[in-house]
Amino acid sequence: MSALDAGGTPSRGRGFLPRRRRAARHQRPSLLVKICLAWLALMLFVAIFADWLAPFGYTEQSLLTRLKPPAFLGGPAEHILGTDGLGRDVLSRLFFAVRTSILIAFLGTAIGAVTGTVLGIVAAHFRGWVDDIVMVLVDFQASVPFLIVALAILAFFGNSFVLFVCIVGLFGWETYARLVRGLVLSVSGEGYAFAIRTLGVHPARIYLRHVLPNIAGVLAVQLTLNFPEIILLETSLSFLGLGVQPPGTSLGLALGEGRNYIATAWWIGLPAGAVIFLTTLSISLVGDWVRDALDPSLSRAE
């Protein structure tokens, strides 16, 4: 593609770049963003209907068909992506891995967003020492790399699915807290908040019904930034063998298990890695687009 060509097509395929000039007018999704949305929809579909889509059970072993290559590389036709070291169908396991990873990512994002938002509101509402405590915790969380904290908690308390989800949920709360605290402080000074307060409305109602909708856009943007990082956190921990435990599976664990066979049977791990990559990439690109569409001034956030 020549430079002229690139300059000559005005709007197609450009949405993924930070072009603030164009951001002002609400843009329709570019082809690339549409592809990303389609991929994310597909992942959601696979996560929900994994039971029906998977040709085999994800723990179903068959020692006679171990380490068979994918069908398109001359393997047996019924195993589209081949089999792993225990003769389990890689494609079926991939479907269930998508389900686990997306479920954890959703739960983790929700926990982090709610905790952070509530703490941010509490800090902004009470000010004084409550504010100080929350901000010290925010500073602390921001100063120690979270992967290390997560590893420490897993070491001390052992691993269980609930604990693991909670740990993933703990990630990123401080960004929400900081963001919400600042927003609430500035919103509280606005006329409408003052008016409602004068009417004697309960603070909880003010925050839930009036303040939260007003800062929802910023929170949505933060969500799109947070979500891919949560997926990377979960897959990293599972990859290290310290997250989701066998016989369960997750995208990270699948890649981690495949690592041992990388020289002989690359198809066990690489599909999971590719799915992680494409999913986080799609969310980032869609997030960029949402950010520009919601509010051009937000693209300067951070």
Added chain:
Amino acid sequence: MTAPFLLRKGARCLMTLLLAVTFVFVVLRLSGDPVQRMLADDVPAKVIESYRVMWGLDRPLPEQYLRYIANVVRGDFGLSFRDDRAVATILAERIPATLKLGLLALGITLLIGIPGGIVAALNRGKLVDRVVMGITILGHSLPNFFLGILLILYFSMTLRLLPSSGIGTWQHMVMPAITLGTSFAGTVARFTRSAMLEVLNQPYMRTARAKGVQRPARIWHHALPNAAIPVVTVVGLRLGGLVGGATVVETVFGYPGIGSLLVNSVAQRDLAVVQGVVLLIAFTMVVTNLLIDLAYGWLDPRIAATQSGAGA
């Protein structure tokens, strides 16, 4: 850079460190009795009791807490649960390897990220900008463990050029350093780009142009120094991510550093080593952040001026 400013910064650092030590202590105690975890179930009560006395677990909790802090300050992190060696010794063995990897990776990050961001900003909206920014998004989405495995698959398995794991020669450093370094180059490039764009729009840039300063001189003497502050901030904030990334990358490449030590110790539940590593990392992070704060004053005399003033 005045004494009150340094004092306040120092106090804040100590607070964070104390919080980290307290966090580790509380979690250690919450996670159960270390004696019972270490010894088998059928060990006589007398032996358990003697271990408890030996480790000071029979004392009241506040005393244990103070003792713990005193030990940590002396650099005594206790003995590894697995082989009874001093945790401090184990850490000391691993630190040089991680330091080497980390600095190399940081160098790669800066060498790719900063020029990339500058070039993108100077060619804003052009093909170069779009290509650079496209690559940063790709890099941001590519998990470092996946990149590591792809590199191993290609350079070790297919081309048989580089060793896939271990340590010793410079060849062992290539893939870990690239994997770790490139994972943050994209973020640095993005921030450099936006910092540069911000600076390029400032009135003093127009003034410099009006004065007839040539473009290279404008960029070198006027734009870059002013864009340095936000970039340094981001690099400082992301160092934690580099440390976290090191745990994964060291594990992928079987590189014997602090990161793989932590992962192995977590897997084996060697709590003594885990708390040692966590405190070491917390300490490193706090000191690094302090150094970055101090670097601001050196990078930007205006900050030093406000710091010596009343508020800041």
